[in-house]
Amino acid sequence: MSAGATTEPTAHDTSTPPVAGHGPRTGFWALALGSVGVVYGDIGTSPLYALKESLHAASGGHAPTREMVFGVVSLILWALILIVTLKYVLIVMRADNDGEGGTPSLVALAQRALGRSGGFVIVLGMIGVSLFYGDAIITPAISVLSAIEGLKLVTPALDPYVLPLSIAIIVGLFAVQNHGTAKVAFVFGPLTALWFIVMALGGLGHLLDDLSIVAAFNPTHGIAFLLSHGTAGLLALGAVFLAVTGAEALYADMGHFGRQPIRAAWFGLVLPALALNYLGQGAMLLAHPERIENPFFLLYPSWALLPMVLLATVATVIASQAVITGTFSITQQAMQLGLLPRMRVLRTSETEKGQIYIPRVNWWLLTAVVFLAVLFKSSSSLAAAYGIAVTGDMVITACLVFVVAWRFWRWPAAVAALVLAPFLLVEFVFLSANALKILHGGWVPLTIGAALVTAMWTWRRGSALIARHIHEHRVPLADFTHMAETGSVLRAPGTAVFLTGSPDDAPGALMHNVKHNHVLHERNLILTVVTEEVPKVSGAGRVTVERLSDAFTGVTVRFGFTELPDLPRALANAGMDEDGLSYFLSRRVLVASPTTGMPVWQDRLYIAMALAATDASRFFRIPAERAVEIGARIDI
Structure with a gap:
């Protein structure tokens, strides 16, 4: 037998840190500039390898x-x-959950629209979150490797140092996460904006090499290439998708910067710079x-190679x-949705939004990223593993947006399908193209995703079994309070807080305290933590109190799925004496049972x-x- 321990509350009592919005004085263009660094950093490094890998595949x-290039x-x-402009910038970003975006936020929005019939939405959310992790593991490895590989053009003698230097940069990046990025975040936007400007200038400087390349805006060139190159065309198409990796960040970071600043940055700088560079x-x-x-x-x-390698490394x-x-934030939201167990969350800044740190996730990510870098050794080898996680995540997003458009926006189902079907079709084609690379590296994100889906499904299922066990052995709270108050139980001074996952049942810690210690406090708070399907809960709706009897009071504390739970503070803000409270929790010893x-x-x-x-x-x-x-x- 294996045994373990868990504590009340149960499955739905996890919560996440606030992704606080920018202060009211933050200007529109300051937000747009900030989004360039945070939102567009990933897609902004795609030109380092996307066109090269696509043409290598073709x-x-x-x-x-010439036909291949066009x-x-x-x-x-x-x-x-x-995919980026029409789908994400113009359509998906409309699906804001009180201003927040990202897969967990979209899942919560779809669940709110479907109610109890939305169980399949959770499954889609599990898959989407799992694929996001696959993307998050590959992105640092392929991005840093592709930048440092530029040193080989400065001098081939540096080739043996590319991998060790890349690993050193990756390790250093993860090692400073516990300090947060608040002190350097203000330079992310300007540095990344400089990167886009330099990319645009580099592309513009070579347009006159063959100005006919502007004809590539005619989609018939791409269609003709696919039709005439068979399997090679599909392989190239899979690599083409590398150009849009990072598109999910537009939606995921919407709560940080707002829809309009992100759109302004895309149309005003990012899209023109990317187009000029690829051309x-x-x-x-x-x-x-x-x-x-x-x-x-x-x-x-040649004189600019070394500065460009340094700038690319920074980018x-x-x-x-x-x-x-983003991984820290997604993990917190997944915990809030009951997909993952509680993990320690640290705030690295009390004023900057998104400044959180999860030690366990950080070191897991570092181990996985270094492993991939050592396993694949080059950005070209890693490129085969990259696309399938991103395409899968985008397909999940399109399916969830269809649900939101149909049931939440009240679009007719036919209209929602007509709008989103073309994007799904394009993404399924990309997904099929990337599936050809499963044996050449695509297995990596699929394996990671399968393992995470199994873990999340197990956590939800196990938590539901425990909740059912508690319910089957429950004692109604009303019956227990009557017996406790009318019996000969000693009264201890002070206020006891008993956490429970079911406000109608007597908490296990309360029953055991009376049974074994034969004592009942003068005042007893039966406290339930509720996760709402909104990012934040306003102050007025945070705490509700219901007097059950002279000795018992029911308290419900609500948190949004982007909030960091602090029960003592919430109770103190509701007027309760924080220093006079004693908290009683059940610690469950779990035993495997067939x-x-x-x-x-x-x-x-x-x-x-x-x-x-x-705990x-x-x-x-x-x-x-x-x-x-x-x-x-x-027994579970």
Whole structure:
């Protein structure tokens, strides 16, 4: 038998830190500039490898033909127009959950629209979050490697140092996460804006190499390329998708900067810079196809190579930082939705939004990123693993947006399908193209995703079994309070707080306290933590109080799915004496059982996750000296 421990509250009592909005004085253009660094860092580093890898896939490593260059550049431009501009910037960003975006936020919005019939939405959310993790692991590895590989153009003698230097940068990046990024975040926007300007200038400087490249805006070039190149065309299409990796960040970071500043940055700087750079690379390759080895860095004169490598490294570090920060946020939201166990969350800034740090996630990510860098050794090898996670995540987003458009926006189902079906079709084509690379690296995000979906499904299922066990052995709170108040139980001075996942049932800690200690406090708060399907809960709706009897009071504390739970503060703000409260929690010892609804292997996985979870007192910011835990055994 395996045994572990978990504490009340149960499945739905996790919560997340606030992603506080910018202050009211933050100007529109300041927000737009900030979004350039945080939102567009990932997609802004795609020109380092997207066109190169697409043409390598099309030509088999040989010099590309004119038809290939026109076709691939056309596909990249239209991917940016259709997927990023039309789908994300103009449609998906309308699906804001009280100003917040991202897969968990979209799941909460869809669940609110569907009610109890929305169970499949949670499954889609699990898959989407799992694929996001796959993307988050690959992004730092491929971005940093692609930037440092530019050193080989400065001098081939530096080739042996590319991988060690990349790993050193990656390790250094993760090592400073506990300090937060508040002190350097203000430079992210200007540095990334400089990166986009330099990219635009590099592409513009080579347009005259062959100005006919502007014809790539005609989509027939991309279609003709796909129709005439068979499997090679599909392989190239899979690599073309590298140009839009990071598009999910437009939606995920909407709560940080707002819809309009993100849109302004896209149309005013990011899209023109990306288009000019890809066109410039294409024009240069039409005139000099032998430069396919690294067309991005070869846009610049030899004297500028080293500065460009340094600037590219800074850009990839910023892009990686945005992904890491996003992973912390997504993890917190997944915990709030009951998809993951509680983990320790630290605030690294009391004033900057999104400034949180999850130690366990940070070191897991670092281990996985370094492992991938060592395993694949180059950005070209990693490129095969990249696209499938992003395309899968985008398909999930399109499905969830359809639900929101149909049931929340009240669009007719036919209209919602007509609007979103073209994007789904395009993304399914990209997904099929990336599926061809499963054996060449695509298995990595799929394996990560499968493992995470299994873990999340196990956590939800195990938590539901425990909730059912508690309900089956419950004592109605009304009956218990009557027996306790009319019996000969000693009264202790002070106020006791008993956390529970079900406000209608007597908490286990309360029953055990009376049964074994034969004592009842003068005042008893039966406290339930509720996760709302909104990002934040206003002050007036945070705490509700219901007097049950002379000795018992029911208290419900509500948090949004982007809020960091602090029970003592919430109760103090509601007028309760914070220093006079003692908290009682149930600590459950879990034992695997073959007869309780899950296979034993899944029982053991759940128990292992429960053992690793942060205990409720620490998670809810309850002072250790005022927390009392009472144990109970449960078979699962």
